[in-house]
């Protein structure tokens with residue numbers, strides 16, 4: 001859950017960061033205006049006119065004209081200037097005349113710059129426009145007069161109309177004094193002018209300023225829209241990630257359960273052929289684990305069964321007998337009854353001594369197998385040692401055990417072939433008894449049966465004697 005809260009917070013923070021970076025209000029505030037492009041263009045125009053005036057003022061013929069005052073010299077120079085500069089009007093004004101005719105619009109006392117609007121032009125119309133500049137003519141340290149140059153700039157209107165202004169309202173103002181101005185050109189939505197104060201950009205080399213009102217969207221509304229879109233997207237994204245997470249978690253849980261099942265099955269020693277998993281990554285390692293487990297469990301079972309069996313006769317060994325006897329002894333208090341028969345092969349030593357140890361081994365092995373074949377599946381047969389065996393009859397009272405012992409004696413083969421050609425007549429003696437809840441120890445029934453066996457041996461062998469519990 002914390003993971004998804006963090007994801008949601010990250011998304012919201014990202015949204016705010018992206019909004020801050022791309023916010024239109026921020027851009028409007030940080031860029032002093034695409035109006036500057038127009039400003040640079042107008043300033044470039046003014047600079048060019050100034051440069052032309054400077055070149056004319058430094059020209060030797062201009063200096064000669066103003067120094068000599070020779071009219072034909074001045075006319076020639078004016079003609080040259082008109083020939084070279086289209087759309088200009090030129091005044092070459094000697095210094096004495098400047099001083100004597102102050103106030104004349106075409107004779108100016110000092111260097112200055114101003115725009116002149118054509119007499120019929122409305123500020124917003126594409127009227128002819130011109131720029132007038134004055135440049136002193138100097139020789140050494142002596143000022144000889146002024147060059148007054150008026151340059152027509154008809155393309156200013158085109159510039160004003162076509163240069164980028166991505167929104168807002170722009171005025172080109174000509175200042176005639178501090179705080180007083182005339183609007184020379186205007187562009188954009190004038191209704192924006194009623195809002196906040198304009199951003200003013202002075203145009204170098206001219207008496208002009210650009211006044212700009214930006215059309216900035218209301219940040220609160222923009223932020224709200226932005227936030228809503230991002231919120232919806234982030235909630236959708238979070239929901240998708242959450243669903244994916246739940247699906248994956250279920251898959252992984254199921255796969256882990258398969259592993260847990262495998263481990264449980266290994267403990268119970270019953271491994272299945274396969275275990276279902278969802279994720280391909282789990283398939284191969286789990287299949288390998290299943291194979292290993294099957295091998296291990298198989299081996300384990302083999303080892304356990306070997307450990308519980310007598311290697312020669314393949315019936316249970318003495319240790320298994322003790323365990324089984326202990327288990328049954330505990331059930332006596334619940335009213336269950338069990339009997340046992342102890343068996344000893346007669347004259348076994350004779351077989352060993354006459355036919356050899358291998359023949360004796362064969363007799364033990366064949367006798368064990370014969371017992372298993374002729375007893376019930378529920379009966380428990382063990383070899384206690386040497387040629388001595390014991391059969392436990394679970395849930396069998398002593399009289400029934402007597403019947404079973406007789407049946408066994410009747411059914412066991414009379415002759416066994418121990419080694420090729422060596423035949424042995426099988427005889428055995430038995431002692432029967434029963435387990436009793438009054439017995440203070442597990443082996444008391446075995447002791448009674450052993451006593452009965454001894455009686456059978458003493459009685460001439462090949463018989464079964466019975467000794468019930470007291």
Ligand SMILES: Nc1nc2c(ncn2[C@@H]2O[C@H](COP(=O)(O)OP(=O)(O)OP(=O)(O)O)[C@@H](O)[C@H]2O)c(=O)[nH]1
Nearest residue numbers: 344345346347348349350352357360361386387457
């Ligand atoms: N071949 C073989 N002999 C064994 C084995 N274990 C014990 N014996 C021998 O079995 C003989 C046991 O004989 P006993 O049961 O005492 O004598 P018996 O000849 O059977 O006499 P009764 O029981 O009185 O009939 C001994 O000679 C042991 O050495 C075994 O695993 N293999």
